[in-house]
Amino acid sequence: MSPTNVEIVRRSLEAFGRGDFDTAFAAHDPEIVWCTAADEPDQQTYRGIAGLRSFIESINELWEDRFAGTMEFEDFIERGDWVVVPWRAQLRGRGSGISVDVHETYAVQLRDGRIVRVDEYRQVDDALARVDRPL
Secondary structure, X not given: OOOOHHXXXXXXXXXXXXXXXXXXXXXXXEEEEEEOOOOOOOOXXXXXXXXXXXXXXXXXXXXXXXXXXXXXXXXXXXEOOEEEEEEEEEEEXXXXXXXXEEEXXXXXXXXXXXXXXXXXXXXXXXXXXXXXXXX
C-alpha cells in the first residue's frame, strides 16, 4: 500500500523540523515551488531543491536552532491533493536573542506522491480558502 498524502507530508515536515533535509526533500518534486507568506517583509517564491536550500540558509541566518525540533504540527487536514498543516514554533533571533512564538500554516500540494508546491499562510482559514479554489 502506498503512503497517503498526509503520511508523505508528515514524514517530510518532521524531517524538515529535525534538520534532516535530505529526507525531507526526498518527498519533493525536483521542480517544487515554495511561496513564503504574503506579509513577509521580503516575500519570495523559491523554485526547485536548490531554491529550498537557499531558503533554509536564509532562515538559519535569522534564527538560532531553527531546525532543532522546535516545530510542533497541530493538524494535518487533507483536501484532495492538498494537505493543510498549521504549526507553531518558539524561535530565538540570531544576534538579538529575542524569543518569538511563530504560528504559520502550510498548504502543501501533492501530485503522484510528490510535494509540488507549498504556500505559507498565517491563518488556517486562509490556507483552507486557498486549497478550496484553483489557481
